[in-house]
Amino acid sequence: MTTATDIEVVDLAVTPLRELNQRLHDAKNGGPKSWKIVNPNGAHALAVGIDADLDVLIEGHTGYYTAGMNKHANVTIDGNAGVGVGENIMSGTIRITGNASQACAATGRGGLVVVEGDAAARCGISMKGVEIVVKGDIGHMSAFMAQSGTLVVCGDAGDALGDSIYETHIYVRGSVKGLGADCIEKELKDFHRAELGRLLEVAGADAKVDEFKRYGSARTLYNFNIDNAGAY
């Protein structure tokens, strides 16, 4: 019999992915709170759709959509994560100790995603409320059509950052190769300092608020105007 303090170890080299995900879903109704998953071997759709206050440690690299649509759980990937890690995350925390591939936390609606390394292109694409902290660099077209939430980049940002952005807050410490349509540098006000400071602290990022610049929407594309046709 397991207790809430036991760590449930699942070896994906012997346990089918379907069985693991079903057990993680069933954990909503009780059972182990702490899970360790070994030998993920780049599996796709790993630990997706969790809807419980679990601690899940994945030891190794993962494939697409790890911890997709996560609710409540704290998931740590001790390795690199494939495309769409934490896509549409609702709540909880996802921490990637290595690098994250494209579309990290895409369309995320809540919760926190921390990437200790770099995140590739389209990080935070269409984000809708999630908080993302990347301690390294991010790729091009990140925060494309980002609607709300916060993206913190401790390194550099690639080209077309925040293209067609709505109300997401972006903070970048390093260089920005280029800003996308309707994304501009904006004043770092007290509210933003507090927000940034809080996120740097919870992410454990070794950076100072004053080292960052803030970017956001110029709001010139919110309503159609033929004189902006080149930007649409």
Add this chain to the structure above:
Amino acid sequence: MTDFDPTGNNGTNWHPGLKESYIFDRNTIHEIRRAASQGIYDIRGFGAKRKLPHFDDLLFLGASMSRYPLEGYREKCSTDVVLGTRFAKKPIHLKIPITIAGMSFGALSGPAKEALGRGATMAGTSTTTGDGGMTEEERGHSEILVYQLLPSRYGMNPDDLRRADAIEVVVGQGAKPGGGGMLLGQKISDRVAEMRNLPKGIDQRSACRHPDWTGPDDLEIKIQELREITDWEKPIYIKIGASRPYYDTQLAVKSGADVIVLDGMQGGTAATQDVFIEHVGLPTLACIRQAVTALQEMGMHREVQLIVSGGIRNGADAAKALALGADAVSVGVAAMIALGDNDPAYADEYAKIGSAAGFYDDWHEGKDPTGISTQDPELAARFDPEQGGRRLNNYLKTMTLEVQTLARAAGKSNIHNLEPEDLVALTIESAAMAQVPLAGTDWIPGSTPGGF
């Protein structure tokens, strides 16, 4: 658009000697003047209004010496269809082969969405969410609800995925294959803005591509994720706008679809550029056989179900689509009309907004006098969802009776036994597109040896 009438009925001051240009007709001149004045492309709802080869160009042969008809009303003619038999633990069972297409809350009012759910449920079929997420109105009143996963992902959440009866991954839409949704500021009310997580009053342009996958190999993994999240219970549909239906169907099967929804260019839209609606895609008639051939070649016809939409208006259209190989059809514009859209009772109010009953397509403006395609609370309150639901049920059941009538006449005890052999075409174009013989001949353009 109406053709020029040289008798003068179509132009108040026409007289002999006034020659209208065929290419610069009055609609064309009006549009050039409008563009010059307003400086933006024309955005509208409805679907393609141009003349295209369509189901009217086909006829059923009916039974005769060599075919044995069934008695109407007496001999059984089954109409039910099961969708999602390939992988889903819980396929859905429809009593009729007609579903309600995806239409968003935002594009439609809350009461209109409720009416779609009520009518579909009464008729024993499914309704579908849209680009605005799932509302309580439609979930509560829809016994079978298909939840769309769109590029925008507005309102997307795992709880709604789990309480849906099926999931539809929208790759494209017949009215705009390759285009994203639009919802202009007039309709971004507080509730719509909150559901979509957008500022109120903006002109919202949905993404045209999904944010976290870019091709069929990725889509296969995305579908795996959706199945894992929902414990492999839900049928997964892939909706494609008709452009390359043979290859798209094969790729959809390869990606793991349970059901393919194929939307022809006459498919409706709440708001799209007119140039997109009228100039992109394939007519519905032209894409069914290509998709069915693709399924047959893969051994997947009837295993992966095919739903055809785009300009389906009546039981004849539905029966012809089924005869060409579809498992079901889907209606959008027709369902709105059944609810009451373009009702002549509102003739005066249509005139006030510069339109007329039967022509109204400015659904994006949110001024719909019937209260259907609006977010204005006063207009929406005009619409009675219970009455609308009954009207939709009447319409769907009438269509089903029409399908049965034609099927029995062709000697079929199940509507899915209708087949291309039951059809002929009235035009060379429709014969080629539907791959059935030109009426009175054995000629199928493009496939008959010795033909041209």
